[in-house]
Amino acid sequence: MTRLRWLALFAVAWLLAGTALVRWDIAQRRDAFQAEARTAHRLLSQRAAELEAVLATLVLLAPQADAEARLPALVPQVLRVQRGGDAAAVALSRSRGQAVVAGFDPALRQFTLLQAAGPEAVALVVGMDHWLPRVDWPYAAAGKVAVRLVLGEQALVLSPGAPALGATPGFRFAKTLGPRSQPFELQVQRATGPADWPWAPLAALAAALGAATALAATLHRQRGARRRAEELLRLDRVARLNTLGEMAAGLAHELNQPLTAVLSGAQAARRMLDDDAPAPLVEALDLTATQARRAADVVARLRKRLEQPEAAPPLQPQDLRTVAQQALALLQPEFSAAGINVRLLGPACIVLAEPVALTQIMHNLLRNALQAMAEVPPPRKRLDVALARGASHGVLVVRDHGTGLAPEVLARLFQPFTSTKTGGLGLGLSLSESLAVAMGGRLSAQNLRPHGAEFALSLPLATPHDQPADPDR
Numbered sequence: 001m002t003r004l005r006w007l008a009l010f011a012v013a014w015l016l017a018g019t020a021l022v023r024w025d026i027a028q029r030r031d032a033f034q035a036e037a038r039t040a041h042r043l044l045s046q047r048a049a050e051l052e053a054v055l056a057t058l059v060l061l062a063p064q065a066d067a068e069a070r071l072p073a074l075v076p077q078v079l080r081v082q083r084g085g086d087a088a089a090v091a092l093s094r095s096r097g098q099a100v101v102a103g104f105d106p107a108l109r110q111f112t113l114l115q116a117a118g119p120e121a122v123a124l125v126v127g128m129d130h131w132l133p134r135v136d137w138p139y140a141a142a143g144k145v146a147v148r149l150v151l152g153e154q155a156l157v158l159s160p161g162a163p164a165l166g167a168t169p170g171f172r173f174a175k176t177l178g179p180r181s182q183p184f185e186l187q188v189q190r191a192t193g194p195a196d197w198p199w200a201p202l203a204a205l206a207a208a209l210g211a212a213t214a215l216a217a218t219l220h221r222q223r224g225a226r227r228r229a230e231e232l233l234r235l236d237r238v239a240r241l242n243t244l245g246e247m248a249a250g251l252a253h254e255l256n257q258p259l260t261a262v263l264s265g266a267q268a269a270r271r272m273l274d275d276d277a278p279a280p281l282v283e284a285l286d287l288t289a290t291q292a293r294r295a296a297d298v299v300a301r302l303r304k305r306l307e308q309p310e311a312a313p314p315l316q317p318q319d320l321r322t323v324a325q326q327a328l329a330l331l332q333p334e335f336s337a338a339g340i341n342v343r344l345l346g347p348a349c350i351v352l353a354e355p356v357a358l359t360q361i362m363h364n365l366l367r368n369a370l371q372a373m374a375e376v377p378p379p380r381k382r383l384d385v386a387l388a389r390g391a392s393h394g395v396l397v398v399r400d401h402g403t404g405l406a407p408e409v410l411a412r413l414f415q416p417f418t419s420t421k422t423g424g425l426g427l428g429l430s431l432s433e434s435l436a437v438a439m440g441g442r443l444s445a446q447n448l449r450p451h452g453a454e455f456a457l458s459l460p461l462a463t464p465h466d467q468p469a470d471p472d473r
């Protein structure tokens, strides 16, 4: 996974968790808002009921100018008591049999509560500033919540609240007060928006998710590195075994000629000796010939054994592109460290191959290309791995822009012990070629102009119906 993908994963996780957190927070604040509004409604309803009770008491009593004059001092919300009033209001009160609001003046912050009593009526002029509950009232005058009391077309603003935030409606509450005599509607509204979001918890969430993503990325990277190290180790073990075999085959090949020469030399010398020759010399030559023959037999047996392995490796359909991808992934850290730009080109291509041998050939070719480009200037640090499908064979080409093949190497490139590297065994390419031939394929090489080398591995295609569609065709 790339860094960008981890970042995207973090962003999506934060977005989802953050949205859930914001929604939960909004729900909590809405509940709190509704609870406060219900408290305010209850308190105002109680105040309205108190007024109703005071008025009912006055209605029951005979007019007492003194007491009525003293009432405002005892009940501060009552500014004064009036006898009589607006005829329509009196008629309404009488018809309903209860007190009614006979006048409401938001500018003066007053209303008049009137109740018909016998032929006339008693009215209380109420100062709303004193009428509003003081104790437990949840809203500050300069708070964010807008509170209004509405009657008909008129409204008394108790708290202006914060201005509405854009199109967000925010939270709303509207309910008429309990006592039917004072049908004021309490309207409460609170604008809400991103400024109210729980930014500190959101930041903490981002930090926690960031840490979790970083940890997951590290674990993922470590697991990838561990798997890569294991794979390299496995490849190395196989390579060592194969290299030993190749080395033995190389030695057998190299020793064959000198041993034959020693044998024929000893036999010729023996023939040249006459009967008077000293016995020790004759014995020495016979011994030389016998031992040379014995050594040649050992070498011949070894060669025979190596050239005819007991069981041919099982060939399986293998996608060259997938195997190339895996081999490139295995060496990716080395390519990155060397600043080499790698491209994989061409279609998927299913060939018949022995998986381990195929991986080993690719690994050898890629490693050689990596080493050939170690010292070249950055613009030449380019490696192309290209795939192509022929009529009967699939071809994988590894093309680098490194030093190119030295002329003395080119002639015997696939022979054992050909190397220009200090400490190089010179067995990688000879082994790769042996493996390719054993799978019915071939490995070839050429120099590129102006720089670099190209190796082509060709292997028989699996049955044609195994070939995936070629997107380029």
Ligand code: ADP
Pocket: 364, 368, 369, 372, 400, 402, 403, 404, 405, 406, 409, 413, 418, 419, 420, 421, 423, 424, 425, 426, 427, 428, 429, 430, 452, 453
């Ligand atoms: P080794 O890597 O041990 O030398 P190889 O058989 O893999 O053995 O390679 C043999 C030689 O072929 C190398 O020493 C090098 O000179 C040459 N060679 C192989 N691949 C490349 C390449 N991509 N560019 C230039 N020279 C190469």
